[in-house]
Amino acid sequence: MALYEDLGPPLSEEDIALKENMHRFAKEVLRPSALALDRLSPDDVVADGSLYWDTWRQIQDLGMQNRGMPPELGGISLTPLQNAIIMEEISWGSIDWAVAFGASSMPYLFAAMIGNKRLVEEAVVPYLEDRKGEYIGCWAITEPARGYDVMLTGVKGSGISFDTRARRDGDTWVIRGQKAAWVSNGTVAKHALTFVSLENDEGSEPDVGVTVVALDSPGVSKGKPLDKLGQRALNQGEVYFDDVVVPADQMLVIPRRPPTETALGQGVAFNPNAALGVAFVGLARAALEETLEYCKQRVQGGKPLVEHQLVQRKLFDMVTKVETARAYARAVSLYNSTHPLGMGFYSNASKIYATEVALEVASEGVQLHGGMGLSKGMLIEKLFRDARAGLIEDGANDSLALAAAPAMIRDYPY
Secondary structure, three states, rough: OOOHHOOOOOOOOHHHHHHHHHHHHHHHHHHHHHHHHHOOOOOOOOOOOOOHHHHHHHHHHHHEEEEEEHHHOOOOOOOHHHHHHHHHHHHHOOOHHHHHHHHHHHHHHHHHHHOOOHHHHHHHHHHHOOOOOOOOEEEEEEEEEOOOOOOOOOOOOOOOOOOOEEEEOOOOEEEEEEOOOOEEOOOOOOOOEEEEEEOOOOOOOOEEEEEEEOOOOOOEEEEEOOOOOOOOOOEEEEEEEEEHHHHHHHEEEEEEEEHHOOOOOOOOOOOHHHHHHHHHHHHHHHHHHHHHHHHHEEEEEEEHHOOOOOHHHHHHHHHHHHHHHHHHHHHHHHHHHHHOOOHHHHHHHHHHHHHHHHHHHHHHHHHHHHHHHHHOOHHHHHHHHHHHOOOOOOHHHHHHHHHHHHHHHHHHOO
């Protein structure tokens, strides 16, 4: 069993069963899928008949999409610890698939949250009932000239505007613009949680609008799947909006606020970084376990690597890093579960620390594997590439730290 069961709150029988089931699914389905898809071109990953689609069907068949949804719609309520267990185990199997599933749920969670009856009937209910991998969502927020800044502050409208604009036309909004090549699930998604700037007649700075767009709507087009260093099982690509019409009652309007009203980096409803912190703990643990097993088997100088003192010290440091990252990531997740908007600098710090730990542990794992660690087809080689993406994913770490620092200085509870 994983080391973390000896630390922190004790796991209930239900927690242990959940962990074992999710670990089995990650080991038998997600990791083999990610390893196989890692070798393919981005176009081949999502081609008809690809293992990619079979994996989505198995994820949906497991009923993963019911987590956090309203009970009246068939949703499943889990404790913060149980959600962390699920995210860590999925990410242990494949950070690619963990990010893909997290992004997929976003438009449907939003639609359920705002309670628009038409959206619930047309999108949420079919998503919850989907067992064929047909309902996949994405988060269309970043743009070619808009990156981490809008992800941190878009909901609060603190001085950031989107190049993707929407203008009011009677009972509808008409959307025009482009979202960046980094939209996770962008070229395969059925619905997009879409952030826009709302044009107005006063010439003042626009408010922010958030809506769910069906990506089979007239005027929507998609780019080619992005070719990347790591997380290659995660489809990403542009989404274009050319006068796409959405009903006015599906647009949530967030009034723009002067930058002085809220510090950059303050917690916002759509800050994903706490979840990423937990996810990259799973990747770090995978790298640690893979390296420990290799060092037990690999003989060098007449004895297994694990019997060499220097190797023992390196493994000891790797374990320490994984355990401390887990403790912090889970503490932040628990905090955010009891504070509706969370605390932005805690979430950012969780993501920064966990992703940097994941890269350090994976890098040390490559080193301890020696030449085999550089070989294509080795899990540790893939984990290293996947971990490197984390330092940029959903906000480059340096930028996230600088964005959250003013709120940290102002609000840190000494």
